[in-house]
Amino acid sequence: MKGVVFDILRDMVEEGYGLEGWNAILEKSGSNGMYISTESYSDDELMGLVAAASEVTGIDVNDLVFLFGEYMVQEFHARFPIFFDRSKGLIEFLLSVDRIVHVEVRKLYPDASLPRFNYQKEGSHSLTMIYRSERKLCRLAEGLISGSAKFFKQSYIMTHDPCMHHGADECHLKIQLTGDANGI
Template sequence: MKGLVFCEFLEMVEKEFGYETVDHIIENTNLPSNGVYTSVGTYSHEEMFALVGQLSAKTNIPVSKLFYAYGEYVFGVFGNAYKELILGYENAFDFLCRVEDTIHVQVLKLYPEAELPRIEVKNRSDEFLELVYTSKRKMSDFAEGLIQGCMKYFNENASISKEFLSEDQSQVLFTIKK
Protein backbone atom coordinates (compact mmCIF):
# COMPACT_ATOMS: atom_id res chain seq x y z
CA MET A 1 0.00 0.00 0.00
CA LYS A 2 1.16 3.50 -0.67
CA GLY A 3 2.46 5.43 2.31
CA LEU A 4 -0.04 8.19 1.65
CA VAL A 5 -2.77 5.83 2.86
CA PHE A 6 -0.85 5.22 6.10
CA CYS A 7 -0.09 8.92 6.60
CA GLU A 8 -3.76 9.83 6.21
CA PHE A 9 -4.80 7.03 8.57
CA LEU A 10 -2.49 8.32 11.30
CA GLU A 11 -3.77 11.85 10.64
CA MET A 12 -7.34 10.65 11.14
CA VAL A 13 -6.40 8.83 14.35
CA GLU A 14 -4.76 11.98 15.68
CA LYS A 15 -7.81 14.12 14.84
CA GLU A 16 -10.28 11.65 16.32
CA PHE A 17 -8.36 10.19 19.27
CA GLY A 18 -5.35 12.44 19.88
CA TYR A 19 -1.62 12.23 19.34
CA GLU A 20 -1.18 10.00 22.38
CA THR A 21 -3.29 7.32 20.68
CA VAL A 22 -1.20 7.56 17.50
CA ASP A 23 1.93 7.14 19.58
CA HIS A 24 0.35 4.23 21.50
CA ILE A 25 -0.69 2.25 18.43
CA ILE A 26 2.70 2.71 16.74
CA GLU A 27 4.66 1.84 19.88
CA ASN A 28 2.55 -1.22 20.64
CA THR A 29 2.48 -2.70 17.14
CA ASN A 30 5.36 -4.71 15.71
CA LEU A 31 5.81 -2.90 12.38
CA PRO A 32 8.58 -3.63 9.86
CA SER A 33 8.56 0.10 9.01
CA ASN A 34 8.65 1.05 12.72
CA GLY A 35 5.65 3.25 11.95
CA VAL A 36 7.68 5.64 9.80
CA TYR A 37 5.83 6.30 6.54
CA THR A 38 6.49 8.54 3.57
CA SER A 39 3.64 9.37 1.22
CA VAL A 40 5.46 7.88 -1.79
CA GLY A 41 6.77 4.77 -0.01
CA THR A 42 5.19 1.35 -0.34
CA TYR A 43 4.34 -0.74 2.72
CA SER A 44 2.63 -4.04 3.39
CA HIS A 45 -1.13 -3.87 3.85
CA GLU A 46 -0.55 -6.13 6.86
CA GLU A 47 0.86 -3.08 8.67
CA MET A 48 -2.47 -1.31 8.16
CA PHE A 49 -4.33 -4.30 9.59
CA ALA A 50 -1.94 -4.34 12.56
CA LEU A 51 -2.40 -0.61 13.22
CA VAL A 52 -6.18 -0.81 12.94
CA GLY A 53 -6.18 -3.88 15.20
CA GLN A 54 -4.13 -2.01 17.80
CA LEU A 55 -6.47 1.00 17.54
CA SER A 56 -9.43 -1.34 18.02
CA ALA A 57 -7.84 -2.81 21.15
CA LYS A 58 -7.18 0.70 22.52
CA THR A 59 -10.63 2.17 21.72
CA ASN A 60 -12.89 -0.91 21.93
CA ILE A 61 -14.24 -0.03 18.47
CA PRO A 62 -14.52 -3.03 16.14
CA VAL A 63 -11.92 -3.26 13.36
CA SER A 64 -14.67 -3.27 10.72
CA LYS A 65 -16.07 0.04 12.01
CA LEU A 66 -12.61 1.61 12.09
CA PHE A 67 -11.87 0.59 8.50
CA TYR A 68 -15.28 1.93 7.45
CA ALA A 69 -14.69 5.23 9.25
CA TYR A 70 -11.26 5.54 7.68
CA GLY A 71 -12.66 4.94 4.18
CA GLU A 72 -15.29 7.60 4.69
CA TYR A 73 -12.70 10.02 6.08
CA VAL A 74 -10.10 9.47 3.38
CA PHE A 75 -12.56 9.99 0.52
CA GLY A 76 -13.20 13.48 1.85
CA VAL A 77 -9.46 14.16 2.16
CA PHE A 78 -8.67 12.89 -1.34
CA GLY A 79 -11.78 14.56 -2.75
CA ASN A 80 -10.56 17.92 -1.54
CA ALA A 81 -6.92 17.31 -2.48
CA TYR A 82 -7.67 16.00 -5.98
CA LYS A 83 -10.78 17.98 -6.94
CA GLU A 84 -9.75 17.98 -10.58
CA LEU A 85 -10.40 14.23 -10.72
CA ILE A 86 -13.96 14.68 -9.46
CA LEU A 87 -15.03 17.94 -11.11
CA GLY A 88 -16.44 16.36 -14.26
CA TYR A 89 -18.92 14.16 -12.40
CA GLU A 90 -22.44 15.29 -11.65
CA ASN A 91 -23.27 12.67 -9.04
CA ALA A 92 -21.85 9.86 -6.95
CA PHE A 93 -23.04 7.06 -9.23
CA ASP A 94 -21.34 8.64 -12.25
CA PHE A 95 -18.12 8.87 -10.26
CA LEU A 96 -18.30 5.36 -8.78
CA CYS A 97 -18.95 3.85 -12.22
CA ARG A 98 -15.75 5.40 -13.55
CA VAL A 99 -13.32 4.61 -10.71
CA GLU A 100 -11.77 1.70 -12.58
CA ASP A 101 -11.14 3.44 -15.89
CA THR A 102 -10.32 6.95 -14.67
CA ILE A 103 -9.24 7.17 -11.03
CA HIS A 104 -7.31 3.90 -10.99
CA VAL A 105 -5.67 4.80 -14.32
CA GLN A 106 -4.45 8.08 -12.81
CA VAL A 107 -3.19 6.34 -9.67
CA LEU A 108 -1.25 3.86 -11.78
CA LYS A 109 0.37 6.70 -13.73
CA LEU A 110 1.71 8.09 -10.46
CA TYR A 111 2.43 4.73 -8.82
CA PRO A 112 2.88 1.99 -11.47
CA GLU A 113 3.56 -0.64 -8.82
CA ALA A 114 0.30 0.04 -6.95
CA GLU A 115 -1.92 -3.01 -6.43
CA LEU A 116 -5.41 -1.61 -6.70
CA PRO A 117 -8.68 -3.42 -6.13
CA ARG A 118 -10.89 -4.10 -9.13
CA ILE A 119 -14.24 -2.30 -9.22
CA GLU A 120 -16.75 -3.69 -11.71
CA VAL A 121 -20.16 -2.16 -12.41
CA LYS A 122 -22.71 -4.96 -12.45
CA ASN A 123 -26.02 -3.04 -12.70
CA ARG A 124 -26.98 0.61 -12.69
CA SER A 125 -30.02 2.85 -12.84
CA ASP A 126 -30.62 6.37 -11.55
CA GLU A 127 -31.54 5.03 -8.10
CA PHE A 128 -29.65 1.73 -7.91
CA LEU A 129 -26.03 0.66 -8.37
CA GLU A 130 -24.31 -2.69 -7.95
CA LEU A 131 -20.52 -2.81 -7.78
CA VAL A 132 -18.32 -5.88 -7.47
CA TYR A 133 -15.19 -5.21 -5.43
CA THR A 134 -12.33 -7.69 -5.84
CA SER A 135 -9.14 -7.45 -3.80
CA LYS A 136 -6.72 -9.92 -2.30
CA ARG A 137 -6.37 -7.47 0.62
CA LYS A 138 -9.98 -8.07 1.64
CA MET A 139 -10.65 -4.51 2.76
CA SER A 140 -14.36 -4.35 1.95
CA ASP A 141 -15.15 -2.33 5.10
CA PHE A 142 -12.71 0.32 3.89
CA ALA A 143 -14.27 0.19 0.40
CA GLU A 144 -17.74 0.58 1.91
CA GLY A 145 -16.55 3.64 3.82
CA LEU A 146 -15.12 5.07 0.60
CA ILE A 147 -18.51 4.59 -1.08
CA GLN A 148 -20.24 6.35 1.83
CA GLY A 149 -17.65 9.14 1.67
CA CYS A 150 -18.38 9.53 -2.03
CA MET A 151 -22.12 9.75 -1.37
CA LYS A 152 -21.49 12.45 1.25
CA TYR A 153 -19.10 14.33 -1.05
CA PHE A 154 -21.89 14.62 -3.62
CA ASN A 155 -24.49 15.41 -0.90
CA GLU A 156 -26.50 12.30 -1.71
CA ASN A 157 -28.14 9.79 0.60
CA ALA A 158 -28.13 6.07 -0.02
CA SER A 159 -28.25 2.75 1.72
CA ILE A 160 -25.28 0.49 1.12
CA SER A 161 -25.39 -3.25 1.59
CA LYS A 162 -22.74 -5.85 0.92
CA GLU A 163 -22.76 -9.51 0.09
CA PHE A 164 -19.64 -11.66 0.12
CA LEU A 165 -19.29 -13.47 -3.19
CA SER A 166 -16.29 -15.56 -2.13
CA GLU A 167 -15.63 -17.49 1.05
CA ASP A 168 -12.36 -15.67 1.67
CA GLN A 169 -14.16 -12.29 1.37
CA SER A 170 -11.91 -11.16 -1.48
CA GLN A 171 -14.93 -10.48 -3.69
CA VAL A 172 -17.89 -8.45 -2.49
CA LEU A 173 -21.07 -7.19 -4.12
CA PHE A 174 -22.05 -3.70 -2.97
CA THR A 175 -25.65 -2.66 -3.57
CA ILE A 176 -26.26 1.06 -3.29
CA LYS A 177 -29.84 2.40 -3.27
CA LYS A 178 -30.73 6.10 -3.27
Protein backbone atom coordinates (compact mmCIF):
# COMPACT_ATOMS: atom_id res chain seq x y z
CA MET A 1 0.00 0.00 0.00
CA LYS A 2 1.37 3.40 -0.93
CA GLY A 3 2.34 5.85 1.79
CA VAL A 4 -0.20 8.37 0.52
CA VAL A 5 -2.94 6.05 1.84
CA PHE A 6 -1.33 6.13 5.29
CA ASP A 7 -1.11 9.93 5.08
CA ILE A 8 -4.81 10.14 4.32
CA LEU A 9 -5.65 7.80 7.22
CA ARG A 10 -3.59 10.02 9.54
CA ASP A 11 -5.42 13.11 8.26
CA MET A 12 -8.80 11.46 8.89
CA VAL A 13 -7.88 10.39 12.41
CA GLU A 14 -6.36 13.76 13.31
CA GLU A 15 -9.42 15.57 11.96
CA GLY A 16 -11.73 13.52 14.17
CA TYR A 17 -9.56 12.69 17.18
CA GLY A 18 -6.64 15.11 17.09
CA LEU A 19 -2.95 14.36 17.23
CA GLU A 20 -3.55 12.56 20.52
CA GLY A 21 -5.85 10.09 18.77
CA TRP A 22 -3.28 9.43 16.01
CA ASN A 23 -0.53 8.95 18.59
CA ALA A 24 -2.73 6.50 20.53
CA ILE A 25 -3.28 4.50 17.34
CA LEU A 26 0.44 4.47 16.56
CA GLU A 27 1.24 3.29 20.07
CA LYS A 28 -1.42 0.59 20.03
CA SER A 29 -0.35 -0.68 16.59
CA GLY A 30 3.39 -0.48 17.31
CA SER A 31 3.96 1.75 14.27
CA ASN A 32 6.44 4.61 14.17
CA GLY A 33 4.06 6.58 11.93
CA MET A 34 6.72 7.55 9.41
CA TYR A 35 5.34 7.15 5.89
CA ILE A 36 6.63 8.55 2.62
CA SER A 37 3.83 9.08 0.08
CA THR A 38 5.64 7.42 -2.81
CA GLU A 39 6.96 4.41 -0.84
CA SER A 40 5.14 1.10 -0.49
CA TYR A 41 4.24 -0.42 2.87
CA SER A 42 2.75 -3.76 3.78
CA ASP A 43 -0.98 -4.27 3.83
CA ASP A 44 -0.50 -5.69 7.33
CA GLU A 45 0.86 -2.30 8.45
CA LEU A 46 -2.29 -0.56 7.24
CA MET A 47 -4.62 -3.18 8.68
CA GLY A 48 -2.78 -2.95 12.01
CA LEU A 49 -3.44 0.78 12.06
CA VAL A 50 -7.10 0.22 11.16
CA ALA A 51 -7.49 -2.39 13.92
CA ALA A 52 -5.85 -0.01 16.41
CA ALA A 53 -8.06 2.85 15.18
CA SER A 54 -11.09 0.64 15.74
CA GLU A 55 -10.02 0.03 19.34
CA VAL A 56 -9.25 3.70 20.01
CA THR A 57 -12.42 5.07 18.38
CA GLY A 58 -14.84 2.27 19.20
CA ILE A 59 -15.87 2.09 15.53
CA ASP A 60 -16.21 -1.41 14.04
CA VAL A 61 -13.36 -2.25 11.63
CA ASN A 62 -15.69 -2.73 8.63
CA ASP A 63 -17.46 0.55 9.35
CA LEU A 64 -14.12 2.30 9.79
CA VAL A 65 -12.88 0.99 6.42
CA PHE A 66 -16.10 2.29 4.81
CA LEU A 67 -15.70 5.71 6.47
CA PHE A 68 -12.08 5.79 5.34
CA GLY A 69 -13.22 5.20 1.76
CA GLU A 70 -15.65 8.11 2.04
CA TYR A 71 -12.94 10.33 3.48
CA MET A 72 -10.47 9.36 0.76
CA VAL A 73 -12.77 10.87 -1.87
CA GLN A 74 -12.44 14.37 -0.39
CA GLU A 75 -8.68 13.97 -0.24
CA PHE A 76 -8.46 12.60 -3.77
CA HIS A 77 -10.55 15.51 -5.03
CA ALA A 78 -8.29 18.00 -3.26
CA ARG A 79 -5.18 16.36 -4.76
CA PHE A 80 -6.53 15.36 -8.18
CA PRO A 81 -9.60 17.51 -8.99
CA ILE A 82 -9.36 16.88 -12.73
CA PHE A 83 -10.53 13.27 -12.29
CA PHE A 84 -13.78 14.50 -10.75
CA ASP A 85 -14.25 17.64 -12.80
CA ARG A 86 -14.25 15.67 -16.06
CA SER A 87 -17.32 13.68 -15.00
CA LYS A 88 -20.92 14.86 -15.07
CA GLY A 89 -22.09 12.47 -12.38
CA LEU A 90 -21.51 9.38 -10.29
CA ILE A 91 -21.94 6.74 -13.01
CA GLU A 92 -19.66 8.54 -15.46
CA PHE A 93 -17.05 9.00 -12.72
CA LEU A 94 -17.18 5.36 -11.61
CA LEU A 95 -16.73 4.25 -15.22
CA SER A 96 -13.54 6.32 -15.35
CA VAL A 97 -11.91 4.71 -12.31
CA ASP A 98 -10.24 1.75 -14.02
CA ARG A 99 -9.94 3.33 -17.47
CA ILE A 100 -8.56 6.74 -16.54
CA VAL A 101 -7.92 7.22 -12.81
CA HIS A 102 -5.97 4.00 -12.28
CA VAL A 103 -3.98 4.57 -15.48
CA GLU A 104 -2.89 7.97 -14.16
CA VAL A 105 -2.18 6.59 -10.68
CA ARG A 106 0.14 4.00 -12.26
CA LYS A 107 2.03 6.85 -13.94
CA LEU A 108 2.63 8.47 -10.55
CA TYR A 109 3.19 5.20 -8.69
CA PRO A 110 4.31 2.52 -11.18
CA ASP A 111 4.49 -0.19 -8.51
CA ALA A 112 1.04 0.54 -7.06
CA SER A 113 -1.09 -2.54 -6.49
CA LEU A 114 -4.56 -1.38 -7.53
CA PRO A 115 -7.82 -3.28 -7.66
CA ARG A 116 -9.25 -4.14 -11.05
CA PHE A 117 -12.74 -3.19 -12.16
CA ASN A 118 -14.86 -4.41 -15.02
CA TYR A 119 -18.23 -2.85 -15.67
CA GLN A 120 -21.72 -3.82 -16.71
CA LYS A 121 -23.68 -0.68 -17.58
CA GLU A 122 -27.43 -1.13 -17.36
CA GLY A 123 -28.70 2.19 -18.70
CA SER A 124 -27.74 5.71 -17.70
CA HIS A 125 -28.75 5.26 -14.03
CA SER A 126 -27.38 1.82 -13.21
CA LEU A 127 -23.94 0.24 -13.17
CA THR A 128 -22.38 -2.93 -11.82
CA MET A 129 -18.74 -2.62 -10.87
CA ILE A 130 -17.01 -5.98 -10.80
CA TYR A 131 -14.24 -5.68 -8.22
CA ARG A 132 -11.20 -7.93 -8.05
CA SER A 133 -8.33 -7.56 -5.62
CA GLU A 134 -6.22 -9.89 -3.53
CA ARG A 135 -6.72 -7.43 -0.68
CA LYS A 136 -10.49 -7.98 -0.65
CA LEU A 137 -11.11 -4.36 0.38
CA CYS A 138 -14.57 -4.25 -1.14
CA ARG A 139 -15.83 -2.37 1.93
CA LEU A 140 -13.32 0.38 1.08
CA ALA A 141 -14.68 0.40 -2.48
CA GLU A 142 -18.19 0.81 -1.04
CA GLY A 143 -16.97 3.82 0.96
CA LEU A 144 -15.29 5.31 -2.10
CA ILE A 145 -18.56 4.92 -4.03
CA SER A 146 -20.51 6.55 -1.19
CA GLY A 147 -18.05 9.44 -0.97
CA SER A 148 -18.22 9.90 -4.73
CA ALA A 149 -22.02 9.94 -4.63
CA LYS A 150 -21.87 12.65 -1.97
CA PHE A 151 -19.42 14.63 -4.08
CA PHE A 152 -21.74 14.47 -7.11
CA LYS A 153 -24.81 15.03 -4.89
CA GLN A 154 -26.49 11.90 -6.18
CA SER A 155 -28.35 9.32 -4.13
CA TYR A 156 -28.15 5.63 -4.88
CA ILE A 157 -28.83 2.17 -3.59
CA MET A 158 -26.22 -0.56 -3.79
CA THR A 159 -26.34 -4.31 -3.70
CA HIS A 160 -23.17 -6.29 -3.11
CA ASP A 161 -23.59 -9.86 -4.28
CA PRO A 162 -21.59 -11.96 -4.89
CA CYS A 163 -18.73 -11.07 -2.54
CA MET A 164 -15.20 -12.42 -2.18
CA HIS A 165 -15.69 -12.60 1.59
CA HIS A 166 -18.34 -15.26 0.94
CA GLY A 167 -16.22 -17.40 -1.37
CA ALA A 168 -16.72 -15.66 -4.72
CA ASP A 169 -13.82 -14.83 -7.05
CA GLU A 170 -15.02 -11.23 -7.38
CA CYS A 171 -17.45 -8.75 -5.88
CA HIS A 172 -20.36 -7.28 -7.82
CA LEU A 173 -21.24 -3.79 -6.63
CA LYS A 174 -24.49 -2.78 -8.31
CA ILE A 175 -25.20 0.93 -8.11
CA GLN A 176 -28.67 2.22 -8.97
CA LEU A 177 -29.21 5.98 -8.89
CA THR A 178 -32.38 6.97 -7.05
CA GLY A 179 -34.52 10.07 -6.92
CA ASP A 180 -33.40 12.87 -9.16
CA ALA A 181 -30.40 11.36 -10.97
CA ASN A 182 -29.02 14.88 -11.38
CA GLY A 183 -28.75 15.46 -7.64
CA ILE A 184 -30.06 14.53 -4.22
